Amino acid sequence: MTKKYNFCAGPAMLPEAVMQQAQSEFCNWQGSGISVMEVSHRSPEYIELAKQAEADLRELLAVPDNYKVLFCQGGGRGQFAAVPLNLLGDKLDADYILTGQWSKSAVVEAKKHARIQETDIMTTTADGKITIKPCDEWPVNSGAAYLHYCPNETIEGIEIFDVPSTGIVPLVADMSSTILSRPLDISKFGLIYAGAQKNIGPSGLAIVIVRDDLVGKARKAIPSIFDYEIQANADSMYNTPPTYSWYLAGLVFKWLLAQGGIAEVEKKNIAKAELLYNAIDASSFYSNNVDKSVRSRMNIPFTLADDSLNDTFLSESKAAGLLTLKGHKLVGGMRASIYNAMPIEGVQALVDFMAAFEKKYA
Amino acid sequence: MTKKYNFCAGPAMLPEAVMQQAQSEFCNWQGSGISVMEVSHRSPEYIELAKQAEADLRELLAVPDNYKVLFCQGGGRGQFAAVPLNLLGDKLDADYILTGQWSKSAVVEAKKHARIQETDIMTTTADGKITIKPCDEWPVNSGAAYLHYCPNETIEGIEIFDVPSTGIVPLVADMSSTILSRPLDISKFGLIYAGAQKNIGPSGLAIVIVRDDLVGKARKAIPSIFDYEIQANADSMYNTPPTYSWYLAGLVFKWLLAQGGIAEVEKKNIAKAELLYNAIDASSFYSNNVDKSVRSRMNIPFTLADDSLNDTFLSESKAAGLLTLKGHKLVGGMRASIYNAMPIEGVQALVDFMAAFEKKYA
Incomplete structure (x- = not known):
């Protein structure tokens, strides 16, 4: 069979080595004779797995000790609701920065709970390219409970590498499609969250990393499964967690550590992106x-x-x-999602195909 | 290796045939060269899988056409919040019947949103056994938005086989640990829900079956991922669903159909339960x-x-x-959970072990 490279934006491809290990131990985890998905989340063996996954994620992202790491259900859209329900406290206002479809969707949900100051910072350059205004021009409302933005807009293909300074206002970021792709200074954020199905594992899991002082202010009517304090006190097992997704995320974290950590992973990601962007820019047939x-x-x-x-x-x-x-469908054309799991050989195969296609049809 | 039988209450064992199929196609689903968990939920192939799983579940439970079937995240505890947020409409009251720990936990969550009339119907027989009052003695508040009960209490080992008549008040049931174990007359219910990790598939998925007239009354502040109307209109894909869990649930549904459907499955479940209860009752060493x-x-x-x-x-x-x-831990002792996936050979092995243990230590 032809080697397959999967450029799906999510659920995305997972590392080949991870998938092979998962397949080999699918029905017999650690010699137990049963699958890890059949193991009680209350068993010592599973709790050890869960703690190790958290420890590995903390190592990968250098998460400071005063941050909780939560493994949740409900995906990124679940967090669109959980963030205001947890962070507003007795405040009524929150700031949202608009950079594309995902940040706009977050606003729609947040408006159910808060007065939103939304600021569209998308603009165009003199030569007609999409860009965004620099972080230091973003307005911050000092009375806001937090400022929310999305550092990587999956649909438009926009990534924000600078981290805004928001003073005393906690900074919240939807990192779904950029988490673990490059080093982060977590201490600049009050909270980051990410749906797993891009750079972490299968769909159905979301990761939340939240500073201690932002935990414990949830509104009374919050569904308990979304309450960061309840989940933190229960080690993310207030309700039965998505145990198999958590296991696969743990394998992905080990795979990233084995490569030398996120700084090494970033180098590969830069090389992959440059390879594809250079091919696009060198052609008059393709454009970004x-x-x-x-x-x-x-x-x-x-x-x-x-x-x-x-x-x-x-x-x-x-x-x-x-x-x-x-x-x-909102932007049309093509999109290649090249998360951590995509090897450079896959990008090279795409670039080679694009060149041959251009030669054939241009 | 000794054959393993897993009596975990959840995440529970899955059918051996399902696990073997899932392992064999883990990295190459339907000849695609990639895993089903790496496939876009928007692809025609995945949508076909999703629709087939729903159709098979509808066939298994004879779900009437005027009911929606939803595949959700958040588990049973997520539904503890979703039910009142969706069903209260402009009412303030709901009735909850208490039969054990799970129905009590549902009340705690519902009280965030409604005035709850809770009725403890647990009692004891003349010879000191735990029992519950007959369904026709349960109080129904005609002004309630719904009446909620739990037909199978996983912790205490209580199952309610009769279905209460609640007149115009919609009947809501947490079926997490009994769904698909015996035929149901869905038309007697307004809504049933179930966490998947007992009789459906891996943890991280919940099934909701809800009558059409109860959809579309959600409170404005409901998290959108919990809004039955939003999810129904999006075929349960408003947010990225837990695609791998949905796939495995679909395999379980096919496995149940291949056995002849739920009526046949019930016969096996009756035989399994009788085998174990008879062994317990015949002994003075064990008791239930x-x-x-x-x-x-x-x-x-x-x-x-x-x-x-x-x-x-x-x-x-x-x-x-x-x-x-x-x-x-709340009741101590032992518990054998023998869901659909447990073959009678597993129950026989347990009964044989119990007899040998009694002989050795009694």
Whole structure:
């Protein structure tokens, strides 16, 4: 069979080594004779797995001791609700920075609970590229309970590498599609969260990293499973956690550590992104309309000069083993999501295919 | 290796045939060259899987057309919050029937949103056994938005086989540990829900079956992922669903259909439960303190005449391949959870072990 490379934005491909290990021990975890998904989350063996996964994630991201790490259900959209329900406390206001579809969706949910000051910072450069205003120009309302932004917009292919300074206002970030792709200074954030299905593991798990002083202020009507204090006090096992997803996330964390940690992973991600962007920029057949300063390393949208070739591009790339390259319906064209699990050989295969396709049809 | 039988209450054992199929296609689903957990939930292939799983569940439970079937995140405890947030509408009151720990936990969550009339119907028989008052003696408040009960209390080992008549008040049931174990007349219920990790699949998935007229009344502040109307309109894909759990649930549904459906499955469950209860009742060394009329077929707690032998029983049973027999800490003793996936050979192995243990230590 042709080697398959899967460019899906999420649920995304997982590391090949992780998948092979998971398959080999699928029905017999650690010699127990049963699957890890059949093990009680209250058993010493599973609790050891869970604690190790948290410890490895803390090591990877250098999470300071005054932050809780929570393994939750409900995905990123669950956190769109959980964040205001947990962080507003007795305040009524929160700031949301708009950089694309995901940050806009977060606002819709937050408006159920708070008065939102939303600021659209998307703009265009002199040559018509999409960009965003620098972080130091973002407005901060000093009375806000927090400021929320999305450092990587999966659909538009925008990534924000600077971290805004928000003074005493806690900074909250939806890191779903950038977490673990590059080093982070967690201490600059009050809270970060991420749906797992891009850079962590399968869908159905979300990670929350939250500073201690922001825990314990939840509104009374919050569903208990979303209450950070309840989950922190129960080691994320107030309700039965998604145990198999947690296990796979733990394998992914070990795989990242084995590569030398996030600084090494970032180097690979930079090389992968440069390979693809350089191929796009060197061609007049392909284009990407995001300014270089805010181009995502994880999600790379591009268009063909002739839209009528889109279906041909998709069918021929699929036949070549390059899967799920169709762009999001809101922006059209193509999109290659190249998270940590995508090896550079996959990006090279895509670049080679794109060159051959251009030669054939341009 | 000794054959292992896993009596965990949840996450519970899954059918051996399902696990073997899942392992064999773990990295190459339907010849795609990738795992089903790496497939986009928006792809035609995954949508076909999702629709087939729903269709199979509808067939198994004979779900009427005027009911929605939803695949959700957040487990049973998530639904403890979702039910009042969706069903109260402009009412303030709901009725909760108490039959054990799980129905009590549901009340704690519901009180965040409604005035709860809670009625404890647990009682004891003349000979000191735990029982519950008959359904026709349960009080129904005609002004309540719904009446909630739990037909199978996993911890106490109580099962309620009759379905109460609540007139115009919608009946809501937490079926987490009894769903798919016996036929149900869904039309008697307004809503049933179940965490998957007992009789459906791995943890991290919950199933909701809700009558059409109860959808669309959610409170404005409900987290959108819990809003039945939003999820129904999005075919349970408003947010990225737990795709791998959904896939495994689908395999379990196919496995149940291949056995001839739920009526056939019930016969096996009756035989399994009788085998174990008969062994307990025939012995003066083991005992179960639940009245026969309300004994659970799924979760069978029992105690040893001499508590000081508990640790020995647990270590020797584990060595014999009989796993996770420790009772819940709230009731102590032992518990054998024998959901659909447990073959009668597993129950026979437990009964044989219990007889040998009694002979050795009594």
